[in-house]
Amino acid sequence: MKPLLYTFRRCPFAIRARLAIKVSGVAVQMQEVSLRAKPIAMLKCSPKGTVPVLKLADGSVLEQSLDIMQWALSINDPEHWLESDLEKSNAVMSLIKQNDESFKPALDLYKYAVRFPEHSEAHYRERAEPFLADLNARLSKDGYLMSGRYTLGDMAIFPFIRQFCNVNPDWFYASSYSHLIAWLDRLISSQLFHDVMQKEAD
DSSP: OOOOEEEOOTTTTHHHHHHHHHTOOOEEEEEETTTTTTHHHHHHHTTTSSSSSEETTTTTOOHHHHHHHHHHHHHHHHHHOOOOSHHHHHHHHHHHHHHHIIIHHHHHHHHTTTOOSSOHHHHHHHHHHHHHHHHHHHHHHSSSSTTTTTOOHHHHHHHHHHHHHHHHHHHHHHHHHHHHHHHHHHEEEEEEEHHSSSSSOO
């Protein structure tokens, strides 16, 4: 019995889990979830009710996207996304933590600015910009966030930058973040991303 991944196509957390699973080549069954009608089976194994959730063959459950990424890559990591050096690994995880704990809340306010009329869309966007500037500076060196190649950091953060861009593409592509734009476009046009965004056949 294959592990079962409960996923939602456009969710950035689910996208990054699928990226790692796809590149690892680990066989996983995927079930697209309607966020308005979540499967009872998913809620039984993960009451938090958010995707992604991975139910393993032994019945154990991984409820966090990073845990799912690391699970898949621990089985097979053909492109060496995981860092073997502890210091580099810690640096990658620190950057991902900034994305998840600081940038993501700012992104949500920007994306749903109409729900938070206390401030303008531009105000919420400015809250997110320090992280964009940091990424752009990192990418200016060699086109990768760290280590001169794609790592867990690039792949865990990329779906959120894509979501940020999609809020106002005209602004994003007119911005001064040229290295970030090039990096995003390269990842969006990759075969890997194309593959993980395909709708599952019924």
